[in-house]
Amino acid sequence: MSDIVLPDDPSFGPEVQVDYPGYRSTRLRAPKRPLVTLPEELHSPDGPVFGEDALEEHDGDLTAQHDGEPLGERIVVSGRVVDEDGRPIPGTLVEVWQANAGGRYRHEVDQHPAPLDPNFSGAGRVLTDAEGRYRFVTIKPGSYPWGNHENAWRPAHIHFSVFGRAFTQRVVTQMYFPGDPLFEFDPIFHSVRDPKARALLVSQFDLATTTPEWALAYRWDIVLGRGGSGTTPVEEPSS
Amino acid sequence: MKTPSQTVGPFYSIGLTRRSENELVPAGDPAAIVLRGTLFDGDGAPIVDGMIEVWQPVERLWGRCGTHPAGEFTFVVSKPAAPAGEAPHLDVYVFARGLLKHQRTRVYFPDEADANAADPVLAGLDEADRALLVAERDDGALRFDIHMQGLHETVFFST
Numbered sequence: 001m002s003d004i005v006l007p008d009d010p011s012f013g014p015e016v017q018v019d020y021p022g023y024r025s026t027r028l029r030a031p032k033r034p035l036v037t038l039p040e041e042l043h044s045p046d047g048p049v050f051g052e053d054a055l056e057e058h059d060g061d062l063t064a065q066h067d068g069e070p071l072g073e074r075i076v077v078s079g080r081v082v083d084e085d086g087r088p089i090p091g092t093l094v095e096v097w098q099a100n101a102g103g104r105y106r107h108e109v110d111q112h113p114a115p116l117d118p119n120f121s122g123a124g125r126v127l128t129d130a131e132g133r134y135r136f137v138t139i140k141p142g143s144y145p146w147g148n149h150e151n152a153w154r155p156a157h158i159h160f161s162v163f164g165r166a167f168t169q170r171v172v173t174q175m176y177f178p179g180d181p182l183f184e185f186d187p188i189f190h191s192v193r194d195p196k197a198r199a200l201l202v203s204q205f206d207l208a209t210t211t212p213e214w215a216l217a218y219r220w221d222i223v224l225g226r227g228g229s230g231t232t233p234v235e236e237p238s239s
Numbered sequence: 240m241k242t243p244s245q246t247v248g249p250f251y252s253i254g255l256t257r258r259s260e261n262e263l264v265p266a267g268d269p270a271a272i273v274l275r276g277t278l279f280d281g282d283g284a285p286i287v288d289g290m291i292e293v294w295q296p297v298e299r300l301w302g303r304c305g306t307h308p309a310g311e312f313t314f315v316v317s318k319p320a321a322p323a324g325e326a327p328h329l330d331v332y333v334f335a336r337g338l339l340k341h342q343r344t345r346v347y348f349p350d351e352a353d354a355n356a357a358d359p360v361l362a363g364l365d366e367a368d369r370a371l372l373v374a375e376r377d378d379g380a381l382r383f384d385i386h387m388q389g390l391h392e393t394v395f396f397s398t
Contacts, residue, residue, distance in 0.1 A: 014240050014241065014243060015243065015244075015340070016243045016244045016245065016339045016340050017339070018338070018339045018340050020339060023246075023337070023339065025246075025336050025337030026337050026338075026339065027281070027337075028280040028281035028282055028284075028337070028387070028388060029280050029281070029286065029335055029336075029337035029338055029387045029388070030337065030338065030339070030387070030388075031342060031387055031388065031392060031393075031395050032281075032388050032392060033392055033394075033395075035342075035395050035396060035397040036363070036364070036394055036395065036396050036397070037396070037397050038360060038396050038397070039359050039360065039363065041324075041359075042322075042324075042325070042359070042360070043322070045294065045296030045322075045330060046296060046299070047294075048294060048299060048300075048301035049299060084240070084241055095254055095255060096254060097250065097251065097253050097254025097255070099250075105250040105253060106253055107249075107250040107252065107253050109249055109250065109288070110249075110250060121253065122253055122254070123253050123254040123257060124254075159245075159247065159248065159251065159254060161247075161254070161255060167294055167296065167330055168343075168398045170292075170332060170341070170398075171241075171242060171244055172244060172245070172246075172247050172251075172334060172341060173242055173243065173244055173245040174245040174246075188245060188246060188339070189245075191245075191339045192243040192245075196240065197240055197243050198243070200240060200241075200242045200243065201242065201243060201245065221242075222242050223240065223241045223242045224241060224242070225241045225398075
């Protein structure tokens with residue numbers, strides 16, 4: 001395994017290394033040419049605005065989307081979406097998707113021989129509130145094998161997509177669970193070379209947001225770049 | 240320090256494209272333009288598990304489309320108003336398995352030659368790269384193919 005994951009390299013900075021060789025699929029997909037910097041005087045465009053009409057019933061509760069309850073450990077995942085100055089981002093769309101408790105996605109390409117759960121689709125959407133807070137109820141996803149290298153397994157994770165105020169704040173990322181023994185073997189996790197930046201991908205167990213006798217809880221804040229003027233008022237969305 | 244990006248992976252469609260959101264304007268709108276294209280990898284093969292997002296910031300219109308099953312994407316857009324000092328264009332984001340961070344590009348319109356010639360972003364590129372960012376006319380629609388690598392590698396912008 002040690003030939004798969006390169007050593008930490010904080011000098012690379014907090015950004016993900018897009019051509020990280022340990023993650024094989026980058027080879028034909030990561031751009032080869034340097035990115036072009038847009039002229040500074042151009043204003044970064046404001047991001048899209050979403051309203052309640054972007055949501056459907058039970059979009060925030062992945063355990064309530066079917067007639068029965070999914071198998072697995074019920075958890076609450078919550079946190080805040082803020083910018084690098086700590087300002088909350090209200091009214092932004094947060095989307096999640098994940099494997100079921102057995103480590104299987106409800107997706108035709110996923111051939112992992114773990115059972116599908118008829119009571120779990122594994123996708124949700126919420127809007128952040130006035131303080132930038134979001135909250136999902138779900139089950140803890142399982143780890144699963146993938147074909148990147150011999151005996152490769154992904155640490156358990158939930159995929160997150162967030163928009164923010166400005167188009168340049170857009171981020172799609174993955175939330176991990178604390179203490180996962182698979183971290184040291186995972187090239188996707190290690191494609192973030194700076195250990196301090198990588199730590200921002202890991203949620204914290206949070207007793208305060210558990211629901212007694214019902215669900216454990218993890219807290220994870222999402223920090224977006226400064227991008228844009230940041231002065232965009234929250235607008236009433238038009239349908 | 241901001242939360243780093245991670246790839247959307249191969250299964251994003253269960254979360255991100257389970258609803259049809261590729262019409263920025265209704266298909267019946269008199270100003271509707273079909274924008275389509277194919278996402279290619281460094282071997283010139285279609286990327287069949289990618290996702291494209293298009294953003295028309297002046298009108299605040301947004302849409303997304305997966306590239307399943309043949310690497311192709313289709314949007315219904317209208318030509319956006321030109322931001323101050325720029326030619327009309329759409330902002331485009333590309334997501335895929337193998338892309339640890341999404342990539343940003345722009346698509347310009349082929350019937351805006353004068354505005355394109357004066358656009359400060361296009362002006363900073365050489366002629367071949369400028370041409371890569373202008374959609375082609377394609378049977379009443381517009382075509383904008385995206386190449387992640389290779390001879391025709393799309394111009395991507397830092398975010």
